[in-house]
Amino acid sequence: MTTPTPRSVNLRRVADEAGVHPSTASRALNPATRHLVAAPAAGRVQEAAARLGYRPDAAAMSLRTGRSRLVGALVPGIANPVFAPILAAAAAALAEDGHALLVADPGDDPERAAEFVAELAARRVDGLLLATVSLRDDPALAACLARGLPAVLINRSGGEGVPAVVSDDRAGMALAVRHLAALGHRRIAHVGGPAPLSTGLQRREGFEEAMAALGLPVPPGWVEAATAYGRAEGEAAASLLLARCPGVTALACANDLLALGAYDACRRAGLRIPAAISVTGHNDMPLVDMIEPPLTTVRIPHEEMGRRAARLLLDRIHQGAPAGAVVLAPTLVERGSSGPPRAGEGDAGSL
Amino acid sequence: MTTPTPRSVNLRRVADEAGVHPSTASRALNPATRHLVAAPAAGRVQEAAARLGYRPDAAAMSLRTGRSRLVGALVPGIANPVFAPILAAAAAALAEDGHALLVADPGDDPERAAEFVAELAARRVDGLLLATVSLRDDPALAACLARGLPAVLINRSGGEGVPAVVSDDRAGMALAVRHLAALGHRRIAHVGGPAPLSTGLQRREGFEEAMAALGLPVPPGWVEAATAYGRAEGEAAASLLLARCPGVTALACANDLLALGAYDACRRAGLRIPAAISVTGHNDMPLVDMIEPPLTTVRIPHEEMGRRAARLLLDRIHQGAPAGAVVLAPTLVERGSSGPPRAGEGDAGSL
DNA sequence: AGCGCCTCTACAATCGATTGCAGAGAATTT
DNA sequence: AAATTCTCTGCAATCGATTGTAGAGGCGCT
Numbered sequence: 001m002t003t004p005t006p007r008s009v010n011l012r013r014v015a016d017e018a019g020v021h022p023s024t025a026s027r028a029l030n031p032a033t034r035h036l037v038a039a040p041a042a043g044r045v046q047e048a049a050a051r052l053g054y055r056p057d058a059a060a061m062s063l064r065t066g067r068s069r070l071v072g073a074l075v076p077g078i079a080n081p082v083f084a085p086i087l088a089a090a091a092a093a094l095a096e097d098g099h100a101l102l103v104a105d106p107g108d109d110p111e112r113a114a115e116f117v118a119e120l121a122a123r124r125v126d127g128l129l130l131a132t133v134s135l136r137d138d139p140a141l142a143a144c145l146a147r148g149l150p151a152v153l154i155n156r157s158g159g160e161g162v163p164a165v166v167s168d169d170r171a172g173m174a175l176a177v178r179h180l181a182a183l184g185h186r187r188i189a190h191v192g193g194p195a196p197l198s199t200g201l202q203r204r205e206g207f208e209e210a211m212a213a214l215g216l217p218v219p220p221g222w223v224e225a226a227t228a229y230g231r232a233e234g235e236a237a238a239s240l241l242l243a244r245c246p247g248v249t250a251l252a253c254a255n256d257l258l259a260l261g262a263y264d265a266c267r268r269a270g271l272r273i274p275a276a277i278s279v280t281g282h283n284d285m286p287l288v289d290m291i292e293p294p295l296t297t298v299r300i301p302h303e304e305m306g307r308r309a310a311r312l313l314l315d316r317i318h319q320g321a322p323a324g325a326v327v328l329a330p331t332l333v334e335r336g337s338s339g340p341p342r343a344g345e346g347d348a349g350s351l
Numbered sequence: 352m353t354t355p356t357p358r359s360v361n362l363r364r365v366a367d368e369a370g371v372h373p374s375t376a377s378r379a380l381n382p383a384t385r386h387l388v389a390a391p392a393a394g395r396v397q398e399a400a401a402r403l404g405y406r407p408d409a410a411a412m413s414l415r416t417g418r419s420r421l422v423g424a425l426v427p428g429i430a431n432p433v434f435a436p437i438l439a440a441a442a443a444a445l446a447e448d449g450h451a452l453l454v455a456d457p458g459d460d461p462e463r464a465a466e467f468v469a470e471l472a473a474r475r476v477d478g479l480l481l482a483t484v485s486l487r488d489d490p491a492l493a494a495c496l497a498r499g500l501p502a503v504l505i506n507r508s509g510g511e512g513v514p515a516v517v518s519d520d521r522a523g524m525a526l527a528v529r530h531l532a533a534l535g536h537r538r539i540a541h542v543g544g545p546a547p548l549s550t551g552l553q554r555r556e557g558f559e560e561a562m563a564a565l566g567l568p569v570p571p572g573w574v575e576a577a578t579a580y581g582r583a584e585g586e587a588a589a590s591l592l593l594a595r596c597p598g599v600t601a602l603a604c605a606n607d608l609l610a611l612g613a614y615d616a617c618r619r620a621g622l623r624i625p626a627a628i629s630v631t632g633h634n635d636m637p638l639v640d641m642i643e644p645p646l647t648t649v650r651i652p653h654e655e656m657g658r659r660a661a662r663l664l665l666d667r668i669h670q671g672a673p674a675g676a677v678v679l680a681p682t683l684v685e686r687g688s689s690g691p692p693r694a695g696e697g698d699a700g701s702l
Numbered sequence: 703a704g705c706g707c708c709t710c711t712a713c714a715a716t717c718g719a720t721t722g723c724a725g726a727g728a729a730t731t732t
Numbered sequence: 733a734a735a736t737t738c739t740c741t742g743c744a745a746t747c748g749a750t751t752g753t754a755g756a757g758g759c760g761c762t
Contacts, residue, residue, distance in 0.1 A: 055473035060748035062410035063717045078439040084430035122406035292643030411718035414747045
């Protein structure tokens with residue numbers, strides 16, 4: 001009755017209880033091999049497993065099979081309001097397939113990111129979600145490729161053979177620019193994201209292309225890249241633009257946090273939003289509808305990004321699916337931070 | 352020269368390269384057993400390990416030693432702005448000790464939480480951080496205790512023998528109440544958190560005690576518990592209170608999200624904040640300083656909670672430290688949502 | 703009856719690192 | 733010089749699940 005070592009139940013224990021060999025028990029519990037076991041024996045095994053609350057030991061299984069049902073995620077800041085909902089959705093989608101998410105936060109250090117990839121690889125993760133990749137020659141991505149680890153980029157594009165899930169950043173900036181132009185703005189400046197990040201580059205190009213398509217000028221100096229996606233960095237860049245761009249009536253920002261910084265800069269310059277100047281963001285973070293004035297911004301589908309990225313990765317893990325990129329469509333959310341330019345000012349010097 | 356299978360380097364490979372037996376290599380690489388190995392041999396092993404980029408296989412190590420250098424975390428919503436910074440800080444503190452964080456998000460379902468504990472236990476986690484525990488008889492906590500898994504509660508207290516890191520919720524509510532009273536408010540209602548959660552209970556009690564200490568009445572019906580910590584739930588509870596409490600001049604809310612809901616309710620009732628009514632929150636979530644008006648709230652030290660919880664858990668894992676609870680002091684952050692009551696109204700009916 | 707085939711089960715090796723134990727030499731003591 | 737200790741290294745078992753292979757028994761066929 002009393003087992004000498006009442007450790008957690010293992011396969012041998014279940015097999016003994018069912019009166020079969022461990023290998024038979026293993027096959028009876030695995031749906032893929034169950035057909036190799038006679039029905040009565042399989043029934044006894046399953047009954048015993050259920051009764052004892054058996055769970056296969058993940059370490060042993062991982063050691064033997066090489067798979068771990070773990071997926072690593074590299075993000076720059078778990079608390080980042082953009083990545084948090086993406087991770088939540090990805091974790092939910094992975095859980096449906098029996099995978100758990102191992103989150104690693106290397107911050108903005110690419111070397112540390114590569115180090116984390118090595119650590120995750122040593123933990124035998126089945127694949128990785130990378131949200132930290134810079135535009136070119138990222139060490140973390142290189143580390144994945146070198147090890148043959150399936151990887152999917154999120155909100156970052158990384159060249160040819162790498163699958164990625166991104167929002168259409170060019171289209172997103174075009175939405176913002178066209179919205180401002182429709183309100184009557186002609187003198188629009190751009191608070192850009194960090195140049196090494198693909199979102200920074202894409203959104204900047206999207207801004208310039210959309211302006212060109214509308215026949216609006218972008219004088220030199222009317223685009224300023226922030227050094228990071230942060231409120232303080234946004235304030236710094238926006239302050240520069242306000243001082244440097246005569247007659248500017250709108251700031252199209254590459255990111256909501258940058259837009260919040262732009263709010264600070266405008267407030268400091270005594271410019272009221274949207275009466276004196278309009279501001280738009282990008283991402284539609286939580287709570288930006290509650291700030292004053294509510295931020296007009298470009299919404300990217302965070303949950304869907306996480307879900308799609310997870311599915312894409314699972315497909316690659318299971319069957320080595322091709323490396324197609326998924327591009328999701330952003331939408332414009334019009335709120336209170338954008339309005340028509342001050343009468344007569346939008347046209348100043350244009351004709 | 353060409354190895355037949357250029358798999359990832361394992362201990363045998365390193366040992367061969369250094370001309371020793373794997374067991375010797377193992378000892379040479381483990382600081383605790385290095386003294387058993389002669390210096391020259393140990394040097395060769397370490398050099399070979401470094402040169403080949405050797406990392407011990409986590410699954411094999413875990414299988415043999417029973418430890419995994421993994422810590423599980425159960426949170427209700429990864430994207431929750433309160434828990435995200437806690438997790439980030441905990442992950443950083445754990446990483447310093449070589450542990451990684453496995454995040455599981457069972458939502459608000461206690462049964463699912465217990466299921467997740469079983470899954471994490473099967474993955475041999477060394478310990479768990481529980482942020483989902485309800486006040487009494489939580490299945491997840493019970494599952495930990497049954498398995499003898501070290502666990503630390505975060506932002507929730509769970510009875511005697513369980514270590515926990517919490518903010519002093521009673522003191523926090525007292526800060527808010529005393530602040531409102533100092534401004535002249537006497538008719539204060541409380542938008543409470545969910546009753547089954549320890550924060551909901553503690554903050555409610557803190558509110559009532561602080562009011563009593565100041566000699567202020569809390570008539571029946573002036574406390575309304577929201578059904579969950581959410582904006583919609585906050586609006587519902589606040590609307591009830593506004594309709595039910597004649598002459599109310601301030602709403603002390605158990606949580607920032609509830610306070611945001613209270614904003615919505617006040618807006619709908621045509622009450623301006625803080626002119627017609629004051630509102631306070633709890634937690635000091637990111638961005639609540641940017642909303643209109645900026646939210647007066649009680650700041651709890653999220654980063655420190657995460658760090659302390661991680662350290663407490665590590666202590667328990669390493670040396671079975673005692674189960675003392677850590678209580679952190681909150682601070683009041685005064686912003687624009689609280690002000691003096693409308694002239695003459697704060698005293699209405701009081702004398 | 704004899705043969706082969708088919709179904710089912712058990713055996714044993716394997717994944718990679720750790721660790722108790724034993725033994726080979728060297729160093730020290732008597 | 734012999735005996736004893738000490739230092740170091742190798743051997744082999746172990747953790748728990750998976751899986752290739754072999755063999756036992758039952759069935760149908762000629």
